[in-house]
Amino acid sequence: MPRVLSDSDVTDFRDRACAVAARLFAAKGVEGVTMRELASALGVSAMTPYRYFRDKDDILAAVRARAFERFAEKLETAYAGPGTVVERAHAKGDAYVRFALEEPATYRLMFDLSQPTEEQYPDLVRAMTRARATMTSHVRDLVAEGIISGDPELIGHVFWAMLHGAVTLQLAGKLSAQYKQSPQYGIDQILAEAGRALGEGFRAGVPKRRE
Amino acid sequence: MPRVLSDSDVTDFRDRACAVAARLFAAKGVEGVTMRELASALGVSAMTPYRYFRDKDDILAAVRARAFERFAEKLETAYAGPGTVVERAHAKGDAYVRFALEEPATYRLMFDLSQPTEEQYPDLVRAMTRARATMTSHVRDLVAEGIISGDPELIGHVFWAMLHGAVTLQLAGKLSAQYKQSPQYGIDQILAEAGRALGEGFRAGVPKRRE
DNA sequence: CACTATAAATTTACACTGTAAAATAATTGT
DNA sequence: ACAATTATTTTACAGTGTAAATTTATAGTG
Known part of the structure; x- marks a missing residue:
């Protein structure tokens, strides 16, 4: 050979x-x-x-880079669909959650609290940067259309943190009803309510209280 | 011996x-x-x-259970401090973030996307249940005082997901400015803005749009 | 008090891990 | 046809979790 x-x-x-x-x-x-x-x-x-x-870490970094690329593509595809900006933003959020729940191991790999060796892998850094930009880019459109107001970059990160938090709590089994005692809520209800509240909180024209 | x-x-x-x-x-x-x-x-x-x-997993479960207990205590202590309900809720959130950022390895251990072997460890299940209840309990007071409105359990989970998401993105290095290109935001700014927007979105008296 | 049953602790042993170093085998330019 | 090169495999090793065997020290009995 x-x-x-x-x-x-x-x-x-x-x-x-x-x-x-x-x-x-x-x-x-x-x-x-x-x-x-x-x-x-x-x-x-x-x-x-x-x-x-080089070693196992090197493979891991390569797999992670490819996962980020694939993830970014899914989000972009979802946002490129038909409908209003709000509907497409919604579709993007759905795609985010679907990816994470359908491929938990992949999502975990991507967002695992990680070693500080990341910047040694340029492909990974590039893929992560692309994915990061993709995840919040649609907020710019929402602001441009006057649906919400504020700094798109900042608001994008807020939505991202919300999605990531709900998804990781779900994947960690912290939302499952297995230890329930009172009416329990699943990730869908939590994200629906969170989306509603954040949409309200960022709605254009609402005066901001206390800096 | x-x-x-x-x-x-x-x-x-x-x-x-x-x-x-x-x-x-x-x-x-x-x-x-x-x-x-x-x-x-x-x-x-x-x-x-x-x-x-029994094995290494058994030690891990015991350590996790203790970590959850300690975490719950910190949150309770922070909320038991002086000030208004809103201020104490704020203090609780700060304590949450401080714990996670000061002891990243512990926080990671607690919320690691985990094996389905958890329910085999009763102490761990007990500690997790306590911590979970602790993390959202203060929302009941906020609703009782008429500051926000809605189901406390659901709203509590929304805030929890927000905190958890921001914290884990930070710990995963996804918020760090190392790959910056535009004005970058740290976890403090993100959480401040998120708290403001969520407070707005859940404020009592605001009619809910679309189911 | 010896002496033995018992249970805690250690020692030894094994299968498996990531990977370094040595040995092998196949292709290419001469 | 042969020598140099280089991809691949084989062998080897230190370190892992932990099972099994062995040692050691106590506690209850006569």
């Missing part, structure tokens, strides 16, 4: 490895997947992935 | 082990601490902890 590798060979292997790794991670969690397992799933020997990735 | 262990001996060892483990976890992360290391820090042999805990 050995022959001189072209750049595209390297890229191909990395892509294939990332796809397989992402699938394994989603199925068994990041820590539950071993390098030997990944290598075997790729049909190569245990050490071969090390020719294409 | 061997002699018959009393119940309090067992409890003492478990407490001591949890304290040491919590310190190690906070310093080096959960995965970065080995059982041998913990045993050595306790001054016992590598296998001794296994007489008091």
Whole structure:
């Protein structure tokens, strides 16, 4: 099998490895997947992935970068749909939640409280920057249309934090009704009410109380 | 050293082990601490902890339960302070954020997207239930005083999700200005604006638009 | 008091991890 | 046809969680 590798060979292997790794991670969690397992799933020997990735962290960073790209695409697609700005913003929020709940392991991987080694991976930084911009960009339109008022960047981060918080509480099992004692609320109700309240709070024309 | 262990001996060892483990976890992360290391820090042999805990997960659950208790106490203390209901609610929120940012590893441990093995640990379930109730209980007072209106349970969860989202984005490095391009916002600004908007959106007397 | 049953603690052992280093095998330019 | 190069595999190792065997010290009995 050995022959001189072209750049595209390297890229191909990395892509294939990332796809397989992402699938394994989603199925068994990041820590539950071993390098030997990944290598075997790729049909190569245990050490071969090390020719294409520095170490396990390197694979992880590559998988994360691809996940951010995919995530950004889903949000953009959702926002590009039909309807008013408000409806499309809603669709974007729905897409956010759907992605997180359908691929919890992926979402976790993306937003895991992480090592300070992130900036060593330029692709990851690029993907994260894109995704970040995507997540809040629609707020600009809402402000431009006079539906809400304020700094779009700041408001975008507020909505983002809200979505992220609800989603991660859900994924951590903190919202599940398993330990219920009083009427319990699911993530849908929480986000509906949060969206309503935030829309109200940011509505154009409402004077801001206390700085 | 061997002699018959009393119940309090067992409890003492478990407490001591949890304290040491919590310190190690906070310093080096959960995965970065080995059982041998913990045993050595306790001054016992590598296998001794296994007489008091089923396995590493068991220790983790015990540490988490204690962390939830401590967290709940901090929130309660903050809310028990002087001032109006609104000021005390604010103090509670501040205490929440302070805890999370001062002990990121602990907060992470508590809210880590987790295995479905949680309900096997009754102490942990109890502690989580207490903490959950603590986190949103003050909303009842806000409603009772006519400052906001709505279902306290639901509103409490909205505020909780907001705090949790902002805190975890911060801890994940997603809010840091390292990749900045436009005026960047920190967690303080985001939470201040979010609090203002939510207070507005839940203010008593404001009619709710669309169901 | 010895002496033994018992239970705490340690030692040893094992399968598995990430990955470094050595050995092998296949391709390419001469 | 051969030598240099390089992809790949094999072997090896330190470190992990923890099961099993072994040691050690106590407590209850005669």
